[in-house]
Amino acid sequence: MSISAASSYDTGLERNAANYAALTPLTLIDWAATACPERTAVIHGVRRFRWRETYARCRRLASALAAHGIGRNDTVAVLLLNTPEMYECQFGVPMCGAVLNCLNVRLDAATLAFMLDHGEAKVLITDREFSGVIADALSRCTVSPLVIDVMDTEYTGAGDRLGDIEYEAFLDSGDPNYAWRVPHDEWDAIALNYTSGTTGDPKGVVYHHRGAYLNALGEIVAWGMPRYAVYLWTVPMFHCNGWCLTWAVAALAGTNVCLRKVETSAIFALIKAHGVTHYGGAPIVHNTMLAAPDEQWLGVPPGLKGYIAGAAPPASTIEAMERRGVELTHVYGLTEVYGPATICVKQPEWESLAQSERAMHNGRQGVRFQVEEGVDVVDPDTMLPVPHDGETMGEIVFRGNITMKGYLKNPAATAAAFDGGWFHSGDLAVIHPDGYLKVKDRGKDIIISGGENISSLEVEDALHRHPAVFAAAVVARPDAKWGETPCAYVELKPGLAVTERELIDHCRAHLAHFKAPTAVVFGPLPKTSTGKIQKYVLRERAHSADAIA
Structure with a gap:
């Protein structure tokens, strides 16, 4: 008697509540509160919450929102810093079916107004520090x-109340x-x-419950985070929902140490006071820590683990942090992939390499997270x-x-992406023989000089190797002979x-001479709230008539 492969695994039972549930990170806080109800969840100044x-508190927020008619697919916007209220919004808002729209605290009124209208915000939860810009928006x-x-x-500080309720x-x-x-559909x-x-109006990136759940767990697996980890919020929670670590910390019944403002004195004080085990940030965060006086580093336990992401980090930063006893893990991603989605997995054999060579290996963007199906580097035309x-x-x-x-509300941009x-990142990279990818540039940041491609990141890495350089960014500058040449903007250490x-001359000693900058401009670099250097601002300066003093 012949039995088909399909029918041989038919159990006679359809998918139901007993054997299937939609994936959502909201179940992670329910687990933490059930398994470890008395463990510290959130620390902020003198405030402590188990x-x-x-x-x-998250359930109270969801209940209150529901009582005001907020439900499935309604937008709740928040303009908040890394505080307990912001953490609660990551769970409480979607618990009533609504969509959480975290706004960047450094945006101007016009941009905030666009986002509130575009997202059709029905509720706005805002910190009084931003009452001025919010009133304008x-x-x-x-x-x-x-x-x-x-x-x-x-x-x-000062700040007016704008709403009818606190x-x-x-x-x-x-x-x-x-x-x-739990949402009926994990695709919600x-x-x-x-x-x-x-380069135009901001685009609204939509996350679903399934992706948020999987990347929360993906962060834990990729980073090897242990149960009860103590995470310091140096990454803004408004950025990719804190790289999905807002939800991940709950899965570990860990402790969230809030940080309202990124200042080195506060960072080091909190690390030592609360036994912080993990933190993350763009290269500028780590460089700021490295620039701190030696006395601030006293008492920082060896083995502190840091994520480094955002702009491709210079190998010199990774090398310097290693000397300080910090175990940096390099990750890469974009808003469109829930934050970090690739990781430079450290291989045991790298330990035998010289420190500088090991830093070069760790400076690559690596391989995909286990929860991402695929990442590749392709010819965008073929x-x-x-x-x-x-x-x-x-x-x-x-x-x-x-x-x-x-x-x-942008089907054309979605289709193009x-x-x-595949989702097109817009980032240019190479893949090494061991399968690790290395970002070379954003497509718009490649400098084409005399027909030769110059990676701005490669030039920046050379600049960062000079002991006086705190931060550097390189963009194309128009040139009558070569078409364009590298122009370096440099912020020096105090x-x-x-x-x-x-x-x-320093760059010419480390690079092919045609890759070296032809001009250097000194001064503070324009940065986003997450520490990324705003290269579009520098490109505008480099193309202006008085770009070079």
Whole structure:
């Protein structure tokens, strides 16, 4: 008797509540509050919350929002710093079915107004520090959201109340036992995060519950985070929902140490006071720590683990942090892939390498997270993979569960981003023979000089090897002979000096001469709130008539 392969595994039972549930990171806080109710969940100044308390506050928030008619696919915007209220919003807002829209605290009123209107915000939860810019933004908006003020005890500055209710009073109106439900469809939106919009209106990146859940667990697996990890919030929670670590810490019943403002004195004090085990940030965060006086490093336990992401980090930063006893792990990603999605997995045999060579290996962007189906470097025209030779450049593409649903109300941009069945990052890279990818540049940042491609990141890495350089960015500068040449913008370490000629000669000693900058401009570099250097601002300066003094 013949039995087909399909029918041989038919159990006679359809998918049901007993054997299937939609994936959502909301279940992670329920687990933390059940398994470890008395462990510390959140620390902020003198405030402490245990997991059962944080869970109850999240449920109160969800209940209060639901009582105001907020439900599935309604947008709740928040303009908050790394405070307990911001952490609670990561769970409480989607618990009532709504979509959490975290806004960048450094945006201007016009941009905030665009986002509030585009996302059709029905509620806005805002810190009183930003009352001025929010009042301006609301005056420009079409929408009229319910405004809820957060009066953070760690903020001592001025700031008006804008709404009719304060956050704690709003929570008091909610039920701590609110019976939230797992979404019927794990493809439902959980978060809306806007891109920077440097070349037009910002694009709204839509996350779903499935992707958020998987990348929360993916962070834990990729980084090897242990149960009860103590995580310091040097990464803004508004950025990719804190790289999905807001949800990941709950899965570990860990402790969230809040940091309202990134200052080295506060960073080191909190690390030592609370036994911080993990933190993360863009290269500028780590460089700021490295520039701190030696006395601030006293008492920092060896083995502190840091994520480094954002702009490709110079090998010199990784090398210097290793000397300080910090174990840096290099990750790479974009807003569209839920934050970090590749990791430079450290191989045991690298330990025998010289420190500088080991730093070069660790400076690569690595391989995909286990929860991402695929990442590759392809020719963007043919979509064929480039050779694994460490030289042939192509575009980084992603696909899998931790890739966004798409761009809100922008089908054309969504279609273009997913052309060919992959998400196109816009980043240019090579793949080495061992399968590790190395970002070379953003497509728009490649400098073409006399027909030769120059990676701005390669020049920046050479600049960072000079002991006087704190941060550097390189962009194309128009040139009558070569078409364009590298122009370096450099921020020096306090108390140190170097001349333009000395830096150019330094680069010529480490690079092919045509790759060295032809001009160096000294001064503070424009940065985003997450520490990324705003190269589009520098490109505008380099193309202006008086770009070089």
